[in-house]
Structure formats: structure tokens, C-alpha cells
Amino acid sequence: xxxxxxxxxxxxxxxxxxxxxxxxxxxxxxxxxxxxxxxxxxxxxxxxxxxxxxxxxxxxxxxxxxxxxxxxxxxxxxxxxxxxxxxxxxxxxxxxxxxxxxxxxxxxxxxxxxxxxxxxxxxxxxxxxxxxxxxxxxxxxxxxxxxxxxxxxxxxxxxxxxxxxxxxxxxxxxxxxxxxxxxxxxxxxxxxxxxxxxxxxxxxxxxxxxxxxxxxxxxxxxxxxxxxxxxxxxxxxxxxxxxxxxxxxxxxxxxxxxxxxxxxxxxxxxxxxxxxxxxxxxx
Amino acid sequence: xxxxxxxxxxxxxxxxxxxxxxxxxxxxxxxxxxxxxxxxxxxxxxxxxxxxxxxxxxxxxxxxxxxxxxxxxxxxxxxxxxxxxxxxxxxxxxxxxxxxxxxxxxxxxxxxxxxxxxxxxxxxxxxxxxxxxxxxxxxxxxxxxxxxxxxxxxxxxxxxxxxxxxxxxxxxxxxxxxxxxxxxxxxxxxxxxxxxxxxxxxxxxxxxxxxxxxxxxxxxxxxxxxxxxxxxxxxxxxxxxxxxxxxxx
Amino acid sequence: xxxxxxxxxxxxxxxxxxxxxxxxxxxxxxxxxxxxxxxxxxxxxxxxxxxxxxxxxxxxxxxxxxxxxxxxxxxxxxxxxxxxxxxxxxxxxxxxxxxxxxxxxxxxxxxxxxxxxxxxxxxxxxxxxxxxxxxxxxxxxxxxxxxxxxxxxxxxxxxxxxxxxxxxxxxxxxxxxxxxxxxxxxxxxxxxxxxxxxxxxxxxxxxxxxxxxxxxxxxxxxxxxxxxxxxxxxxxxxxxxxxxxxxxxxxxxxxxxxxxxxxxxxxxxxxxxxxxxxxxxxxxxxxxxxxxxxxxxxxxxxxxxxxxxxxxxxxxxxxxxxxxxxxxxxxxxxxxxxxx
Ligand SMILES: Cc1cc2nc3c(=O)[nH]c(=O)nc-3n(C[C@H](O)[C@H](O)[C@H](O)COP(=O)(O)OP(=O)(O)OC[C@H]3O[C@@H](n4cnc5c(N)ncnc54)[C@H](O)[C@@H]3O)c2cc1C
Ligand code: SF4
Ligand code: SF4
Ligand code: SF4
Ligand code: SF4
Ligand code: FES
Numbered sequence: 001x002x003x004x005x006x007x008x009x010x011x012x013x014x015x016x017x018x019x020x021x022x023x024x025x026x027x028x029x030x031x032x033x034x035x036x037x038x039x040x041x042x043x044x045x046x047x048x049x050x051x052x053x054x055x056x057x058x059x060x061x062x063x064x065x066x067x068x069x070x071x072x073x074x075x076x077x078x079x080x081x082x083x084x085x086x087x088x089x090x091x092x093x094x095x096x097x098x099x100x101x102x103x104x105x106x107x108x109x110x111x112x113x114x115x116x117x118x119x120x121x122x123x124x125x126x127x128x129x130x131x132x133x134x135x136x137x138x139x140x141x142x143x144x145x146x147x148x149x150x151x152x153x154x155x156x157x158x159x160x161x162x163x164x165x166x167x168x169x170x171x172x173x174x175x176x177x178x179x180x181x182x183x184x185x186x187x188x189x190x191x192x193x194x195x196x197x198x199x200x201x202x203x204x205x206x207x208x209x210x211x212x213x214x215x216x217x218x219x220x221x222x223x224x225x226x227x228x229x230x231x232x233x234x235x236x237x238x239x240x241x242x243x244x245x246x247x248x249x250x251x252x253x254x255x256x257x258x259x260x261x262x263x264x265x266x267x268x269x270x271x272x273x274x275x276x277x278x279x280x281x282x283x
Numbered sequence: 284x285x286x287x288x289x290x291x292x293x294x295x296x297x298x299x300x301x302x303x304x305x306x307x308x309x310x311x312x313x314x315x316x317x318x319x320x321x322x323x324x325x326x327x328x329x330x331x332x333x334x335x336x337x338x339x340x341x342x343x344x345x346x347x348x349x350x351x352x353x354x355x356x357x358x359x360x361x362x363x364x365x366x367x368x369x370x371x372x373x374x375x376x377x378x379x380x381x382x383x384x385x386x387x388x389x390x391x392x393x394x395x396x397x398x399x400x401x402x403x404x405x406x407x408x409x410x411x412x413x414x415x416x417x418x419x420x421x422x423x424x425x426x427x428x429x430x431x432x433x434x435x436x437x438x439x440x441x442x443x444x445x446x447x448x449x450x451x452x453x454x455x456x457x458x459x460x461x462x463x464x465x466x467x468x469x470x471x472x473x474x475x476x477x478x479x480x481x482x483x484x485x486x487x488x489x490x491x492x493x494x495x496x497x498x499x500x501x502x503x504x505x506x507x508x509x510x511x512x513x514x515x516x517x518x519x520x521x522x523x524x525x526x527x528x529x530x531x532x
Numbered sequence: 533x534x535x536x537x538x539x540x541x542x543x544x545x546x547x548x549x550x551x552x553x554x555x556x557x558x559x560x561x562x563x564x565x566x567x568x569x570x571x572x573x574x575x576x577x578x579x580x581x582x583x584x585x586x587x588x589x590x591x592x593x594x595x596x597x598x599x600x601x602x603x604x605x606x607x608x609x610x611x612x613x614x615x616x617x618x619x620x621x622x623x624x625x626x627x628x629x630x631x632x633x634x635x636x637x638x639x640x641x642x643x644x645x646x647x648x649x650x651x652x653x654x655x656x657x658x659x660x661x662x663x664x665x666x667x668x669x670x671x672x673x674x675x676x677x678x679x680x681x682x683x684x685x686x687x688x689x690x691x692x693x694x695x696x697x698x699x700x701x702x703x704x705x706x707x708x709x710x711x712x713x714x715x716x717x718x719x720x721x722x723x724x725x726x727x728x729x730x731x732x733x734x735x736x737x738x739x740x741x742x743x744x745x746x747x748x749x750x751x752x753x754x755x756x757x758x759x760x761x762x763x764x765x766x767x768x769x770x771x772x773x774x775x776x777x778x779x780x781x782x783x784x785x786x787x788x789x790x791x792x793x794x795x796x797x798x799x800x801x802x803x804x805x806x807x808x809x810x811x812x813x814x815x816x817x818x819x820x821x822x823x824x825x826x827x828x829x830x831x832x833x834x835x836x837x838x839x840x841x842x843x844x845x846x847x848x849x850x851x852x853x854x855x856x857x858x859x860x861x862x863x864x865x866x867x868x869x870x871x872x
Contacts (some may be wrong), residue, residue: 015646016600016775016788017612059603059610060779060786061438086804087439094437100608219807246803248775251644254793255772256800258819259809261827266643280745281809314781432779441776445761445797448848452765453596453791455587457563460848469760469848483563493759495798497813500756504849 015251018057018102024077026097029163032083033128034093035069038103039077046078046103049110050135051214051242051270055250056080056088057102064088065247065265067132068106073142081131081163107250108269111136111214111240119212119238120148122204124225126155126197126217130163132242132269133216137171144176148211151178151204155197155217159183159190180204197221201228208233214270216242222283226273239273243282288336288435290319293356295342295349296369296376296404311428318435335360337434341422343369343376343404350410357411362434365407366427368420372491373525375420376404406525415440420489420522423475443474444494447486451477459485465508467518470496488522498530536713539694547575547623549711554657555620557592559585569622580624580688580695583666584840588629588768590636592618593652600648600775600788610788615648619655621707626663628671628838630683632768633658635828635836639771657703660684661695668841670728670854676838678724691721728854732861734825734835740864741826749859750814756849757796757813763820763843763851764794769836772800795819821856 025037040046046054048068057063064086070079084093095101113136121140125133133152140147152171156162162181171179180200182193193199197217213234215225222241229239245264248254257264260279267275276282322335338360344350357363368374407413415434417427426443433440447468451458454477459466467488468480479486492498498519505515520527538546550556551572558578562568567582569589587596603610633653640649662679665671671678681687685704688695696716699705732740764770774793779786793800796816801809810816824837837853844852 014612015644017610020608059608059788060436060605060777062777063775087441089804091438102610219809244803245809246801248773253639253644253646253771253773254775255795256774256793258795258827260819260822261830281815311781318781318783428781429778432781432783436779436783444799446758448760448762449765449792449794449797452587452762455562455568455591455596457566457586458762458846458848461566462564466848469758469762493798495759497756497758500758500849503756504758507850508848 015253016104016249018055018063018104020100021103023095023097023099023101026095029081029165030161032085032161033081033131033163034084035079035081035164036092036095037077037079038101040103043076045075046072046106048072048078048106048135050113050139051111051132052106052108053132053250053269054080054103054105054107055247056082056092057104058088058091059102061091062088063102063104063248063250065107065250067135067269069131069134071135071138071142073139081128081134083128104250107265109267111242111270113139115240116140116212116214117146118148120151120207120210122151122153122206122211122213124153124197124201124213124215124217124229126221126225127157127161128163129216129218129221129242130154133214134164134167136214141174141176148207149178150176151206151211152180153197153200153204154179154181155183155200155221156181157184159186159192196224198224198228201225201232204232206232206234209235209238212238212240214240214242219244226283236273236277240270241273241276241283242270243268243276287318287320289322289334290337290339291322291333291335291356291360292339293341293352295340295353296345315428315431333359337362337364339364339366340370340407341366343373343406344410345376345404353407353411362414363407363411364415364417364430364434365413366417367422368418368489368491368522369404370407371413371416371418372522373404373406373409374522375524377406377524378404378520404525409525416442418472418490419475423478423490425476426474443472445473446493447471447473447475447477447480447490449473450475451480453477454481456480457483459483460508463509465505465510465518467501469504470498470501470519488519490522492523492526498527502531534699535716536697536699537691537694537716538688538697538713541694543580543694544575546711547572547578550621550623550659550707551575554707555618556623557589557620558623562586572623578624580661581663581690582624583663584626584669584842584845585629586842587766588632588840588842589622589625589656590632590768590771592620592622592656593633593636593649594640594771594773594792597789597791598648600790602787603785605779605784605786615651617655618652621657621659623659624661624688625658625684626840627660627678627680627682627684628669628676628840629768630658630660631671631676631680631838632840634683635769635832635834635838636771638832657685657707658683659704659707660687662687662689664690664724665726665728666841667727668845669839670726670730670841671839672726673728673730673854674734674835674837674839689721696720728841730854730857730861734829737835737857737861738826738829740860741822743864743867744860745818747860747863749856750818753817753851753856754813757817757851758849759796759798759813759816760848761794761797762846762848763853764796765792766842766846767837768840768842769824769838770794795823817851817856821853824853825857 022039027035053067055063066080069081171177186194245257247257252266259281365371430440450473464485466485468486471488472490502515556572559567560570567585601610640646685701687698772793773790775790828836
């Protein structure tokens, strides 16, 4: 039988072998999360889009899909913010600058920035969802003229779990950013808002057809955020969601990341809401 | 665990089939010993306030004294590992839980029964927090090695949670149901490389159950292959008597 | 191309002919009542009349277990092992299993093509054989006849006195070189029929499944389903895999291993923290059936079930893919009648 799908000269890359990159800086964000700065071999650019991810590989431990947290506009090394939750992330938490880690990617579609250009950008991030969204936020900040308003709604379980506190403080002061934050449970010295993330949305004054929104957070969050956004009259066409599923290969082969018939590592992780209306497992 | 971990091994009611020293690790034993300090071997358990990085504990708990000892071991150990089906699930020992305790004592100890207070056989996890399991009767050696390596490397150990059928299919075995036998593979936790069905034997479930077993479904399946319903549940209970207490409606 | 005839008495010679020139894999007896592809050594052990093999030829291109890389933990370096081309003749493959190979090709060679699969798959030559459908086959319902020669380089059709030989490709002709066969002049044998059927064409099946997402059959099946994963693992078109690292006891070397996985297993969608995206057995069963008859068919225009009947034959709980699908069809038709 002929291999009909194979065209002559088809490139078959080594799909699973990672490149060895170097951790150049490690910064503790909270008790659970750490920010890693990573240099690709030879200082090469990763060449990613906001919203894309890499597979991080530790030999003898495994691999995990991790979002790229830095914006491609900030050239050179890239950043990842990682929460300690299991096998690989726990081992990684003990890593210091100078350690080598394997990297495959960038993978996934990422955010189609062109859909946001010239529009008001609304970012809704819950918990660790801020990590990938930070790539988009800094992209917009670095090319501020290309976008309208930048509205950031960030929800966290508690104020001790807020990520990137220095950047949050900067956004708070930055006149070019409308920054809103809420925590589910505040510590005694928390002076900000308390309540779940959806409580941030009703008060927003949005220029509706001109606002495009991207949402990223824990699985439970999406349904409620989408309902609230719809309730405000934001058309589905203006809503993008970054979804998470178990992954193994990152390259559309292993089948783990499926949502109904869609592969998150290929068609996602960023989905246009109208496209997932038919994916009943999505939200 | 940057320095050599201090390892202790303890042993409760069991058949000694799991005993580490008796296992046939071949050339791996030296590699293992090179990486740890064995601080106490088996029963040795004196009053020294010794502490261990890893305690391996074999056997089910069946006397008040066992309970005292396991609490003590837990206090002294950073990581506690249950070795073998008795320690993990109560094992076949837990079968006695199905009979009134007095009857068991009379049967086992005869007229001396009152000298030996016994409890229903309990897995370690019924009394203390258990960090890891090495399942099987006798315990699965490959799993012991995987766990051991993970612990020494300081990484977590992901216990397999899929049926024995998975490995049986990877090995392309003929299913024993094809030969009119019955098999507990579909609800039994894999990780043994289906070592029984590889030899045409049926799986008796020595590695315990997967995390969400469909027990009623399994009993139905056994019944549809010719077992009476009572017998089907008895088969399921052999290694899972503790976990199945009160399960059957 | 021309037909010729292989007399029953010459079958052993034919196998010897192939074997002296090539590596040959063919069906052999396995266990008491089963068959499996194995490398041939004794030609007399080859079974060309068999109902189905336990695992399809998939195992040669996507091995059940495979090392993706070896690593040295002292230097943090990894090397991918040399993948050896299978470069063999597969003698005695059924039409549905060849159709399944095509589907695997699609997964591994489109998008980002995978080298491991490609290297193994290149150079495989297939000699198909016809078969008599048993009580589990339903390949006819997905358009794959027992005599379908698609994918074969040479095809052998059963005849009472031997095999009618069709040479379909240049590679097939090369396999027969040096083994003279008389031309075939006998009439074609009578066709065998399937006893199992799915009672609608594939294109309306997609529409029916679309409407059956919340059908009670999923929960009903979940009552008996043991979530053992067998139906995935035996399926010739299932390709999902897991990847795990192994470390030597000495702690200084290891490997990254992949092995077949299956969406019927609860842990398939589990993520750190314990969330399981397809938590209910009913949702997993639906996913499996939709994968075979809808999701991948929508994407590629082909059913992803080739009707081999393995999943039904192997399910210890007696769950039948044909019964599930026919139940959905019957209820959809009833519904249509009511609403019409
Ligand atoms: C597109 C994408 C982007 C992500 N971005 C980030 C990020 O920026 N920061 C962060 O901290 N986490 C992120 N995650 C989640 C992260 O992948 C998991 O926390 C991580 O895989 C856990 O691995 P572990 O080995 O520590 O846990 P274990 O529970 O030991 O997991 C074992 C394996 O299961 C798979 N797995 C487990 N959890 C997940 C999961 N949530 N998603 C996908 N696969 C999983 C992985 O293959 C993992 O190696 C992202 C997930 C996805 C899908
Ligand atoms: S022999 Fe047992 S373990 Fe193997 S497939 Fe059959 S039921 Fe499963
Ligand atoms: S096949 Fe069953 S009985 Fe045999 S070792 Fe594995 S779990 Fe135990
Ligand atoms: S083989 Fe049968 S019991 Fe096992 S997962 Fe499939 S449908 Fe369920
Ligand atoms: S779904 Fe079942 S019948 Fe269809 S190809 Fe797979 S194993 Fe064969
Ligand atoms: S992660 Fe393997 S297919 Fe998407």
C-alpha cells in the first residue's frame, strides 16, 4: 500500500525530542508559583504568539504543557510562571538558575492578535490564568497605539496568592491600563474588593461592539464569566477563551487533549466562543 | 533527600511473602542498598527515638499492639510506604472481617484465643496516613523499584490507576474469558504487567481495585460467565474484603 | 491486473518463497481460540483462514510500548533511539485492518508527521486475504467488503481449491517474482455475507449522533461498562498514547516510554489537582462512539470504525458497538416518525 498522504520531500521533524534550554533566572511569585526565565540554545528567540505554550521536559520526571508568560515583543529570553501541583512542577520548584530543562514548542494556536487590534481589549483572568494573559497584556502595553482601552479584570483566591504583584501595582498606576482586582477571601490587611471574578464585570463600562475579550482561568470559571459577559451584551463573536486539558504530546498525536472532536493542542488553547458553541464538553 | 535516605522496614501480620530481604531483585539489590542507609531491619523496634526518611511497612494491622506500633512508626517517618496487599488493602487477612471476630479467634487460636486479642484486619491507611502503596501479593517488584527510585530522586510517584486488562492487551494475550475462565482483571489495578494472565492464569485481583471500580458491573459480568452471584462477590472479596465491607447492597 | 491461482497444496511453498526473500509476518494461533500476527518461521504454523487477530498489524507501526528517547541524567542529555524500518511482508491481512492502517497513516502523517511511525510504516507490503464474516464483523456496514483489495499489494481470495491471486501493485508483482502461478480461469466464489449490520448509511449516522448526545443509552451502558479500556486497546484505529519516564534504580539514566492508552480509562483526562474532564463512564462511552462515527468522520469524511468487531468480541461486559449505534438509529427514526 502506498503512503498516499506522504508528499515527496515532506519534512518529518523529531516531534518528541526537546531542545535543551537554560534557566537564567528564578523568581518566587507566591508560595506556590515561581517565575522562570529561560534561554533557548544559542540565545535563539522562541518565536511565539501570546497564548501559546511549550512542553517543559525534565528527564526522568516527564513533561508538562506550560504557557509562555512573556510577550514576544520583549525579545530574547522567555518566561513561564509555574504552580507546584504535581510530579514535574514540584521537581522544577527546586531548580536554580543554570539548570538545563528541555523545551518543545511553541505549540497551540495562541491569540490571534489581529482580532484585537484597533479594539478595546478586555482581559479576564482567574488565578493562574493571569500567567498566559500576561503575555497578551504586555504585548498590548508594548504596542499601545495599536489597541484601544486595555481593561484587566483579575480574580484570585486570596490576596496572598496574587501573582506578579509588582506588575499589578504598576498597572494600577498606569493611566493606560484600567485594572480591576478581586479576591475570594481577603486577609485582614486586604483593602481591595472581595468576591468572585464575575463581580468585577457588571460595573464595567464597555464600548460593546468595539470590545474584544479574552478569558483564562480555572475550568469552573468560564461558564459564569461567559454568562455575565453575554448579560452585558458582549457578542460571542468578541469573546475568546483559553482552555486547558490534559496533554501529553502537544502536537496532535496522543489524543489526550480532546474536547469532543477538537484537539486543544492544535485548535486551541485559545478558542473563539462561536467555534466552541458546538463543543459540549468545552465549558 | 540529598544525603542517603535513612530507610527502615517493619513487618506486621502477613505471610512474609513480601519481605524485602527474600525478594529476588537479582543485580538490582546492590544498587538499592548503595543508595540508602538501612537503619533497622524488620522487627527491630526498640525505644531509641530513631527517625526515618522512608519506612516500608508490610502486613495488615490485627492487634491493639499493631495499632500502637504503626502510630509510633508514622511519628518517626517522613514517608510511609505500605508494602503488599495486606498493608495496602488488608489483603486476604481482611477476609476474617467477614466472620464474627470471636469465631475467627476460636478457629485460629483454639483454646488460647483469649491470650491473643485480635481486631478485624486493617490496612495501614485505616489507622495512619500512608504516603505510597506498593501493591500485590506478593508485592509487585517492578512497582517497588519504580517507587524506590522516585523516592530516592525526590520526585512524586504516580500510582497506576488502570485495569489489568490494559497491560494484558498490550501483551496481546488471549483473554481467559475466551477459555471459559473468569478474571478480575477489568476492575483490578494494573501495574503488574498482567503477570498472571500472561501465563494463561486468571487474575485474582491481588493488586486491589482501581479507584472507581464498577463493582456491580463486575459481579454481573462474572455472573453472566457462569458464577452464581454470591460466588461472584466472594471472588471480588478475596483481596478486597476490607474495602468491600458493606458495599454489596 | 491479471488474476492467477494459488492451489492449496502450494500455499506452504508460497510462504517459503516469501520467507526466503523477506521478513514475513502472518497470523498464527495464540492461546486456545485466538490468532495473532507473528513473525513466520514454520510456514505450517501460518493460518490464512482465521476470523480476526487479537491485535491488528497496528502493533508493528505503533508498538504497544516504545522508547521515545533514552537519557543520561548525569549530563541531562537525551537521544532518540534508532527506529528500525519494519520492511516486511504482511501476509494474510483482512480488508478492514488495511483500512485501519490508512486511518493510522492519517493521524501520524498529516499535521506534524511523526518520524517513528513513518520509518516503520515505509516499506511495509501487504498481502490481503478474504475472510468469512463471523458473528462480530460488520465491516460491510462501513463500506469495507471481505473481498476489498484496497491497500493490498497482492490479494488472495478464498476459493475451495486454494486462493485466487490478484496482483495490485508493482511491489506486489515483485513479491511474486520467481514463483510462477497459473492464470486463473475458475469463476469467482460465491460471496459471504455479514450477520451484523449497522442499519443506516454513514452520512446520516453523523446527523443521528449529533442528536443523540443526551440519549439514555450512555447511562444505561455505563451501568455495565467496567471502564477497563479493552475496547480501545483492541481497536485497530485507536491511536491514543500515554508517555511516561522511567529511571534506572541507579538513578543516573532512564528513558521516556510511550504506550497505548484509551479514552475509556478514567485517568485519560485527569489533570493535576484531580479534575477529570470526562469523569462519567457514560461520557467516555459516548466519546468513544463519537470518535469512531462522528468526530473523526466529520474531519476526514471516513468512518473511523472499520467494522472489525474486536471491541464487542473482547468486552467482558458484553457491550456491543453495533447494538449501541443501532439503538440510536432506531430511536432517531422513531423520533422522526413522531415529529413528522
Ligand atoms: C495549554 C496549557 C497551558 C498551561 N499553562 C500553565 C502555566 O502557565 N502555568 C502552570 O503552572 N500550569 C499551566 N498548565 C497546567 C500544567 O500543565 C499542569 O499543572 C502540569 O501539567 C502538572 O504537571 P505535573 O507533572 O506537576 O503534575 P502531575 O499531576 O504529576 O501530572 C502528570 C502529567 O499529567 C499531565 N497533566 C497534569 N495536569 C495537567 C494540566 N492541568 N494540563 C495539562 N496536562 C496536565 C501532564 O502531562 C503532566 O506531566 C497549563 C496547561 C495547559 C494545557
Ligand atoms: S484475561 Fe483478564 S485481564 Fe486479560 S483482558 Fe481478559 S479480563 Fe482483562
Ligand atoms: S494479574 Fe491480578 S492476580 Fe496477578 S499479579 Fe496482577 S493483579 Fe495480582
Ligand atoms: S471493553 Fe467493555 S467494559 Fe471495558 S471499557 Fe470497553 S465497553 Fe467498558
Ligand atoms: S470500534 Fe470496534 S469494531 Fe470498530 S474498528 Fe474499533 S474495534 Fe473494530
Ligand atoms: S496533547 Fe497530544 S493530541 Fe493534544
